[in-house]
Amino acid sequence: MSENEKRDKIEALVEKLQHYNHAYRQGKPLVSDTEYDNLVEALRGLAGEHPFLHQVEPEKFSNRREIRHPRPMLSTEKSYTLEALGRFVERVEKSATEHGLPQPSIRLTTKLDGLAARDDGQVFVTRGNGEVGYEISSALTKGVVAIGGRGLGLGEIVITNSYFTEFLAAHFEHPRNLVVGIINSDTLNPYAKKALAAGAVQFVPYSQLPNWQGRGSALLSDLDKIKDDLEKEVDYPLDGFVAEVDGQKLRELLGHTDHHYRWQIALKSKGEIARTEVVAITWQVGRTGTITPVLEVVPTNISGATIRRVTAHNAGLVKEQGLGPGALIEIIRSGEVIPKLEKVIRKASYVELPGGCPSCASELAWSNDFLKCRNRHCPAQMEQRIWHWFKTLGTVDWFGIKTIRRLVEYDVDSLTKVYAMQEEGFLALKFGPQQAQNLTEALTLSRTKAVADWRFLAAFGISSLGRGDSRRLLAEIPLYRLVDGVEVEEIIDINGFAKLTAKNIVTGISEHQAEIKHLLELGFNLLKTPLCKELGLLDHPLQGKGVLFTGKLSSGSREELEAEARSFGARVQKSVSSKTDYLVCGEKVGAKKTEKAAALGVKVITESEYRVILEEVR
16 A cells, blocks of 8 residues: 555545544434444554544533533543453553552443433533533433432433333434533434423433442453443443453552543443345545445344444445445344444445546546546535535534535635625525524634644645644644745654654645635634743743633633643642732633732732733743
């Protein structure tokens, strides 16, 4: 496989994973957990350092206040075999020995299949992207029951199995669909109201789950019985089990990646298998021009869910396996969502690949096992690129794929053109008055709401420059200098960037340079990534300083500014004290707070003066 073919395959995998994850977080899963995890492992095999593998898959809830978690809410590393669990046990026991600690006890609990959240007794927050979640305390007002009471930390929002089976299974394919609807909507359907009234929708803290605890050797030898015993004790939809080290000291030593804690692992298993027949193939066009086949199948019931669509991964698989109308296939379902293609039992009598791009009819070219449309002006690609921008930026709603499709139909097919739109322009494209107003306000909000500069850069969809690499890159090279143009060698010198990746980044930034500069000129409110040299080699003015933010802030939310200050080594505080060095004031600050600060000798500065302090070392 050539480097270009490998890059294309990686991009296609990431694009597919992002699409599947977005659907799952909205309560509308498109593939099984097993298939999703298999794609993740395929990506790991091709590009183990890809940023997608080292971040928490994000979720989005509209019109909810964002709250930064005091510590990251990470995902869980997954395993499917006893051997993988054995390697985990061996690794943590080896670490304990190396650090002179006693051999660890391992705790096993059930892994609930719901919506992850955190309850500190004051606020109720979803996991979000792991760093920032969405405030959903209204869910408790609606009737979500907090098992064990408030303030018990991390857990999952779920519907009891017994209630779902008796009253909801005929109306919803998966309990999670209804949970997401209850959390995300201000208007509840009758089924949701009844489930809440019955106390069937619950927030279950992980600390309240039944558990087994013992040495790793005992867990490995008696795993099946332990799992059976634990499963019998819960009345919730499950997604496997979680094994974790019991002991804070060893947990701290094992640490975590950007994606998961190293002291914890999920145990999952393959699900139910069924056979069905292919009726048709729908071909979809991705942001980079990759053409993805989706099998439309005879509706098949597995574990109470009706399956109608199955991914076929790529055109090469369709051709090689003889997939087409009439093909008999075996599908496997895990996690109670749409399954993956396990194998082909009977090939189709004929296989028909698309003769041209399903969107623009341009000639297609093969890239490894993938068919690709090379027309950068392909409407479908333009739709996906604009959608990728708003999804990655993550600051506004309203620009869904249907809205973007209409814009592209009327030749509003670039970010430059989108941001030139005014309310009258949207009206001219036959959007309703309220929608036109909402879209106009959303564009303004996307420019004025604080967003990390690495998200801004990643949102352009530049090859080899996802969110993780954007963050690492901007920690070494400021955005303004990166956009003006840097040499390939300068990026190669940064740890984690290979020669081909560096070339792709330089080429991609050059191709997007005019668009990036134009959007920067629109005045996006960007939170700058601290440069590594500033944090390590220079004595930053905020290092070790006590900082307190107060009043109505304009350069970002309080949580965002506090996180930024912490990144510079500041001690963020919640009240004025003798240990406060700076009181940073926005608008409408109470006199008592500033008077107390003055009496204690605390330096009182405006938000603008605070930004100047930060700019002096950039």
